[in-house]
Amino acid sequence: MGLSYRIALAGATGNLGTPMLEALLGAGYLVTVLSRIGGNSSRLKPHPNITSKEVDFTSVESLTTALSGVQVVVSCLATLAIGSQNPLIDASVAAKVKRFIPAEFGMDSKNALSMELPVCAPKVATQNYLLEKSVSNPGFTYTGIANGLFLDWCIAAGIIVNPKNRSATLYNGGDVPFTATTLRDVAKAVLGVISHQEDTVNRIVYVQSALVTQRKLIQYAQEADGKEWDVVVKSTEEVKQESFRELAKGSEGDIDAAMLGFCILASWTPEYGCDFSSHLDNELLGVKEMSETELSTLIGSYL
Template sequence: MSSSPIQKVALAGASGLLGTPMLHALLDAGFTVTVLTRHSSTATFPSSVAKVVHVNYEKLEDLTQALQGQDALVSTLTTFSISTQELLIDAAIAAGVKRFLPSEFGSDVSIPALRAMPMYKDKIEIDEYLRSRCAEQGVHMTWTAVYCSCFLDWGIDNKFYLNLQEKKCTLYDGGDFPTATSPTDWVGEAVVGVLRHADETANREVRVSGIDISQREILSIAQEVTGGAEGWTVTEASAQSTYDKSMEVFEKNPSNVWGWVMGMLVQGIFGKGFTRDFGGKTDNELLGLRRVKKEQVREYLERAVRTGKASKTF
């Protein structure tokens, strides 16, 4: 890859859960950002965005034209849309984009046992397609897959770690071991780090963690911000048995996504031999990332109690 710095960045999915904080992180870091958005979208974006391009994600020519002159493309689109992601990859190569960051954000899908889970099937297909295309002769685009484990704010809002409103918590496998978790706005900083260290992050997986914290520690902070442990119902469960039950639901009715996806995520994040804390090895230092402090975890929980939503508002 050329050592020329990345400056012009296209962002696909800039109005979503991860896309919104990602956009602000890129803008705050001084990148020249072009937003790709669907023709049907009514989303608005900051005036500091260089250009907003309405595209048809099903047309290669449309995407290729939109990506002309871009140094990098960051995708925060849903990973359930394989055809859209593959077209984005093809368009980026055709347009001469130097770096592609797919919607890898989340669990470490390089773990063989995790790759076998149905919920990661689409993500893995996109991952393999991207790597094979970048390896083709004459293709000069590189890739970086960012693994950040569970989004902290999403995990609070969607009752993954605990249920603040009903004061309920299920501790998996005891809940005493540290797991990596990253707020969505912090993940944006990680992507900035990748783009600023383009040579060091080319054609490789990058593992980052905002904070390594146990589920029991999150529960303790949640109890503090809700007035104490009184009134809380705390139970324990096995990550493996939770996964087994989710597989039963999946096999009976794959379309009932919310009936099985959480159980698989539980195993992927908390299960022994799965993501957990990446074995204590991350690329935080390489990317110059600040660590999230426990006091900031408290702030996300307090915001969720106060407003009903842990995620920051931009």
Template sequence: MASPFKTVALFGANGQVGNRVFKALIRCKGPEFSVIAFVSPNSSFNLMDYGDINATVKRVDLNHVARDDLVAILADAKVDVVISALGGQIIAKQCVIQDAAAKAGVKRFYPSEFGMHQVAWLPDEGAYLDPVSDVDLDLKAISSSLSNNTKIWALKIKCFEDAIRHPAIKSGQMSYTVIGCGEFYDAPGEPLLCPWLEKDESISKGGYSIQCVGDPDAKMDYSSLTDIANFVVATLRHPERSENRILGFRSDHITYNEIARLLQKYSGKPAKINITSVDQMRAILKDPSSAPKELLRGSTFPVDFWMILRHVQGQGVFWRPPGLLHNDLFPEVKPVSVEEYFRNLFAK
């Protein structure tokens, strides 16, 4: 059955996830989608970099755009689907986008998820979400108090909850698709979290150091940005399978010790696990500036954020159980394992 969706508006088309989704959308030929790429006004994103494609670009400052201006753009283009691939603080504007999409008659909304919701449990301390845990989880309160720390995690969870309970969703006017995944092993610009992508030879020539908190033999879900982008397109090609669904996808289920062995095998360089204890992590959460210098560089994420992520992984709970994984719904998306990725990466 041919997809009823023809035109897709992608917000954050220049971002880490958004750009891979954009590339997957413009490569799709069965059906061919018309894509509207929304990026910030100062973005270097240029359609000329992609050849002859069925796409247009809209440079919009989401911090200042009026809802009705977005309504006009989406309605004029007869947009069927809106995909939000926003990250960081700007995700707080996702509600404006969805309001505009509803008013413009958009049929399907994809909120920015592309990850996994987690609450970290610290020994003898109970649940730890992030420093906003003692603040009322109201979008305005969160966004106004945001700083470069793990409050962004709470904001993302709040945006997700609001998106799937939007009035247009509740009334049946609009459907939703949510896509969750594991940590990305092919994230450019994240050499601390993906040390195999370190471009500075002075750092990587002696080998690789993989950061871990807790147990390096704990299994966790990993995903490829390219795989998840292909999964998004598959859900658009088969909208009846993805309507009003929260879908999970992973490319591999693996431990850090296994990753280290594979990394050493295919790179030919030493690969070690740098284990941070839970007590050391606690001290860093209280005072992020106290972290060792090597942990304060190489990531777009602040140290307290990724330390909590690594802690959850080290607890062995960063994975989706049967019933919450949906790779089988779209068998045309062939996941690339970490081993296959390393084989291809270092063969170059």
């Protein structure tokens, strides 16, 4: 593949899009960066293999023109925009794109309970739409990537644990094993999908950098500096009720907080499939799990 192969990336300046762009360029691909008109494309560092195109993400015509010559589309659109990928999908079909990787990144959207969550429903709808388009256009295929929580980003944001303040909300006691993946490893998984398209056709692939628990991460931190942590225990059932209450308020509710709550529910409740370890595609996609030393070093870097 390499330099004759062109990848289109939507959302290149976001939390995941930034390391994704770096990985694609590092692998030698030509990259068409799709950004909304008046967006953040000016923040991108100049690179000979980057072509920036401003598009109207609601216009199939605008997107189709921008996707000329593209083989793979990677969507890293923001969480609350994931329900609006259909124009990009339609444009990909029209432009004869071979593989579409949607903004799936996160929980197990094939788990029956997760599928019912408001934060996951748009992902399920997108998968169904992609499959429908693939059936009617045999040259067009898709792959979704499930990676659990973003390990490094969620630690930095204080969601998994908060090393900076040495505090944590321990969901369901803090001993629930959950899948988490660094942003860099998610990008590596995308590279793996691009180079293993036959093995990943029209399905969700599962990856993780580590299967961890909140208490284990706190233990690594305490081994590093010996300081006590301030922790509270909270049930994910309580988080679920809070999130639905916020949604019920409509425009007056905190939608972002509600969606984060649903992610927390799916990430620390075993019934929602938060442990991917029995069905991983790490080996196929070239994602290596972190050692205890690497995990300890990661958590220590945020103290």
